[in-house]
Amino acid sequence: MASTGPVPQPGILDINPYVPGESSVPGGIKPIKLSSNETPLGPSPMALAAYKAAADGLERYPDGSAIALRQAIARKWGLNPDRIVCGCGSDELINLIAHAYVGPGDETVYTTHGFLMYRIATLSSGGKPVVAPEKAYRTDVDAILARVGPKTRIVFLANPNNPTGTYIPHDEVRRLHKGLPSQVLLVIDAAYSEYVRRNDYEAGLELVATTDNTVMTRTFSKIYGLAALRLGWAYCPAAIADVLNRVRGPFNVTAPALAAGVAALSDGAHVETAVAHNEKWLPWVAAELEKLGLTVTPSVGNFILIHFPAAKGKDAAAADELLKSRGIILRRVAAYGLPACLRMTIGTADDNRAVVAALAEFMGRS
Ligand SMILES: Cc1ncc(COP(=O)(O)O)c(C=O)c1O
Numbered sequence: 001m002a003s004t005g006p007v008p009q010p011g012i013l014d015i016n017p018y019v020p021g022e023s024s025v026p027g028g029i030k031p032i033k034l035s036s037n038e039t040p041l042g043p044s045p046m047a048l049a050a051y052k053a054a055a056d057g058l059e060r061y062p063d064g065s066a067i068a069l070r071q072a073i074a075r076k077w078g079l080n081p082d083r084i085v086c087g088c089g090s091d092e093l094i095n096l097i098a099h100a101y102v103g104p105g106d107e108t109v110y111t112t113h114g115f116l117m118y119r120i121a122t123l124s125s126g127g128k129p130v131v132a133p134e135k136a137y138r139t140d141v142d143a144i145l146a147r148v149g150p151k152t153r154i155v156f157l158a159n160p161n162n163p164t165g166t167y168i169p170h171d172e173v174r175r176l177h178k179g180l181p182s183q184v185l186l187v188i189d190a191a192y193s194e195y196v197r198r199n200d201y202e203a204g205l206e207l208v209a210t211t212d213n214t215v216m217t218r219t220f221s222k223i224y225g226l227a228a229l230r231l232g233w234a235y236c237p238a239a240i241a242d243v244l245n246r247v248r249g250p251f252n253v254t255a256p257a258l259a260a261g262v263a264a265l266s267d268g269a270h271v272e273t274a275v276a277h278n279e280k281w282l283p284w285v286a287a288e289l290e291k292l293g294l295t296v297t298p299s300v301g302n303f304i305l306i307h308f309p310a311a312k313g314k315d316a317a318a319a320d321e322l323l324k325s326r327g328i329i330l331r332r333v334a335a336y337g338l339p340a341c342l343r344m345t346i347g348t349a350d351d352n353r354a355v356v357a358a359l360a361e362f363m364g365r366s
Pocket of ligand 1: 160
């Protein structure tokens with residue numbers, strides 16, 4: 001018998017719920033969790049102290065305008081605070097942007113292995129996701145532009161992208177923007193930008209400052225180590241900031257998150273330490289895995305995409321099983337169209353050594 005209950009909007013039931021990185025292994029042992037691109041260094045001690053101090057005022061609503069945090073972000077990057085919108089993680093901002101600019105019949109474009117939230121946000125808004133192929137796991141600007149048409153409302157670009165770790169240089173981002181009609185919004189998701197050390201990279205600030213149809217999203221979840229607090233921000237043209245402020249919840253960021261975010265920004269040394277750690281260990285892990293005969297996609301983020309052989313017993317699923325039996329959790333990325341790969345977040349020195357040792361055993365090299 002057909003259901004007579006409430007029916008969700010078209011598109012909603014096409015969404016496969018986002019599956020977060022796993023966090024436990026059988027046997028009750030404390031796992032080495034390298035499945036969600038979290039920093040192994042944790043947050044700045046200053047952010048932690050500010051978070052704890054915020055416990056004194058939990059009966060009060062937070063500052064709904066997030067003014068102290070917007071001013072701190074503006075000071076750090078030389079921005080106009082009026083054009084910054086804070087959110088409950090950058091996920092919320094991605095959703096709000098789709099909610100405000102995409103409706104039934106509209107399209108968004110992103111790349112084959114682009115961050116999964118773009119599909120979810122598009123379908124939630126009744127829109128149609130359009131996927132552009134990548135070249136060698138890297139964004140192909142021409143492929144995106146070829147798929148932009150009269151129904152396109154948003155192009156989502158993760159730069160660097162998760163889960164591939166690849167990026168496109170600023171010139172290419174500019175070329176992408178130049179090819180878009182003025183009514184199409186370019187959303188540059190720069191969640192991992194703080195890790196990137198490349199002269200030809202720019203997070204997106206310049207395009208937001210100089211165009212009316214570019215938004216850049218950022219997060220405190222990655223290098224700042226505040227994933228549990230859910231804190232992100234978007235830098236927008238004034239008209240788009242105005243729209244997002246109309247559709248967001250009035251208190252969408254909690255007071256402890258606001259306080260920790262301001263304090264985190266004041267600890268530049270902590271960020272530098274995290275970058276140096278990543279600069280040391282990412283190339284080391286990639287080189288060690290390649291010595292084992294595995295392929296690693298060159299990454300500028302704090303994670304790597306590891307490609308496994310197709311042979312049964314040597315494939316990504318088998319590797320995942322062996323790693324879990326050693327208490328190590330990487331990320332299965334079949335949902336990203338990458339069933340032959342695992343994504344590994346760069347961990348502590350011990351974590352990284354443990355992964356290399358376990359995969360050496362897996363590949364029969366130990
Ligand atoms: C590319 C990308 N964008 C956005 C996010 C979401 O970050 P947040 O924790 O700020 O919602 C992630 C988290 O994995 C990500 O990888």
